[in-house]
Amino acid sequence: MPVFWCCRxxxxxxxxxxxxxxxxxxxxxxxxxxxxVFAEELELVEQWTGRPLVExxxxxALWRNGRDYYFEGQRVASVTGGGWASTPSLRVRDQELxxxxxxEGRRRKPATLRRTLAESVERLRAANRRALARxxxxxxxxxxxxxxxxxxxxxxxxxxxxxxxxxVSLLAREALCDAQVLHVFGDTTIEAPSTYAYFAxxxxxxxxxxxxxxxxxxxxxxxxxEIGPPSxxxxxxxxxHKTAPLSNIMRADFTFNLxxxxxxxxxxxxxxxxxxxxxxxx
Numbered sequence: 001m002p003v004f005w006c007c008r009x010x011x012x013x014x015x016x017x018x019x020x021x022x023x024x025x026x027x028x029x030x031x032x033x034x035x036x037v038f039a040e041e042l043e044l045v046e047q048w049t050g051r052p053l054v055e056x057x058x059x060x061a062l063w064r065n066g067r068d069y070y071f072e073g074q075r076v077a078s079v080t081g082g083g084w085a086s087t088p089s090l091r092v093r094d095q096e097l098x099x100x101x102x103x104e105g106r107r108r109k110p111a112t113l114r115r116t117l118a119e120s121v122e123r124l125r126a127a128n129r130r131a132l133a134r135x136x137x138x139x140x141x142x143x144x145x146x147x148x149x150x151x152x153x154x155x156x157x158x159x160x161x162x163x164x165x166x167x168v169s170l171l172a173r174e175a176l177c178d179a180q181v182l183h184v185f186g187d188t189t190i191e192a193p194s195t196y197a198y199f200a201x202x203x204x205x206x207x208x209x210x211x212x213x214x215x216x217x218x219x220x221x222x223x224x225x226e227i228g229p230p231s232x233x234x235x236x237x238x239x240x241h242k243t244a245p246l247s248n249i250m251r252a253d254f255t256f257n258l259x260x261x262x263x264x265x266x267x268x269x270x271x272x273x274x275x276x277x278x279x280x281x282x
Contacts, residue, residue, distance in 0.1 A: 003028060003034045003065075005073035006127055011110050011120070012063060012073075013127045019124040028073055031064055037062040037069065045079060049090040053077060054101065054113065060120040061113050068093075071101050072112055079100040089172035136171070158246070159183040159211070161195040166202075169209070178209040184249055186214045214245030 005011075006018035012034050013025050028034065041064075042057035053069060055062045062069045067079045070082045082088035092098045100110060115123070119209035125132070148153065157172050159165045172181050185199065203211065220241060224230075230237040 002031070003029045006113070007073060009123055010072050011124050011127045012133040015128070018127050019129045019131065020123065026073065027071070030105050033065065035064050035214070036060050037064050045090065048082070048088045051090040053090070056183070059117040060115075060124075071097060071187060072110070076101055094111050100272050136174075140175045143171060147176060153183050157181055157183045159185045161185070161191065161198050161202075179206065180210055182210050182212065184212045184214065184246055186239070186242045186246045188216065188220065190220050190241075212249045214249045216241040276279065 001014070004013045005015060005028040006013055006021065006025045008021050008023050009018055011020075011030065012018070014023055017023070018025055027041045036059075037053075038059045039057040042053050042062070046057075061071070063074070068075050069079075071078045074097050075093045077093055078091045079088050079089050101113075129271060155172060155176065157165070157169050159169060169181075169183060173179055203209070218240060220237070223236070223240065227236065228234065
């Protein structure tokens with residue numbers, strides 16, 4: 001999916017025209033997936049490389065595609081190396097932009113760095129409002145088609161507390177015009193504190209949404225002591241702390257099995273990418 005940049009609003013867009021100011025945007029990346037950079041990532045990069053990207057670390061000051069970091073629509077630096085063989089390092093790609101980013105020789109930092117997180121998010125939303133409305137409408141149509149194609153199946157939203165499942169939850173309730181779409185949450189018992197805080201907030205804001213919470217049969221740290229911590233090669237935690245508890249919910253608490261449900265959990269497959277030929281699945 002192409003990513004564009006509005007040089008006036010200094011924010012990425014999904015279209016060739018900015019939805020906020022109406023100006024033409026510039027192609028930033030043909031196929032890349034531009035991701036927002038938050039303060040925690042900036043702090044981690046500094047710990048790894050010994051060199052700060054932004055001082056002080058600020059949310060949405062930079063954007064990232066792969067290992068490349070962008071400031072005001074230009075590639076300013078990249079992380080190189082790392083892994084087993086070498087220590088990661090930070091490579092400056094644009095010296096002039098780097099000096100601007102760090103306000104070297106200037107009295108004030110660029111306006112982009114003076115925005116609050118709320119201001120940056122609102123500018124991003126405004127610049128992409130038409131594209132977001134189109135994607136939302138397309139996703140709702142797709143979900144309704146799936147519901148009509150499987151009228152005897154019960155819809156289940158797999159809710160993890162992350163941004164993707166939050167969007168799927170909203171789309172499912174909008175598509176079905178029903179707040180009482182079943183949500184299942186696989187609580188690993190070692191979720192981040194912010195996940196539990198959001199879970200409580202979500203339930204308070206949406207009291208009509210039914211939830212089923214799956215808990216693992218064994219303590220995570222006990223299993224780590226017995227068989228070793230999970231790794232890329234031995235990823236046992238997904239089975240013991242996610243798949244098994246959620247499967248137990250289906251078997252024990254409801255009158256249907258996994259083959260009698262429509263599980264909505266993947267926002268990348270649900271939301272259209274602007275191409276009618278894109279294959280989307282539940």
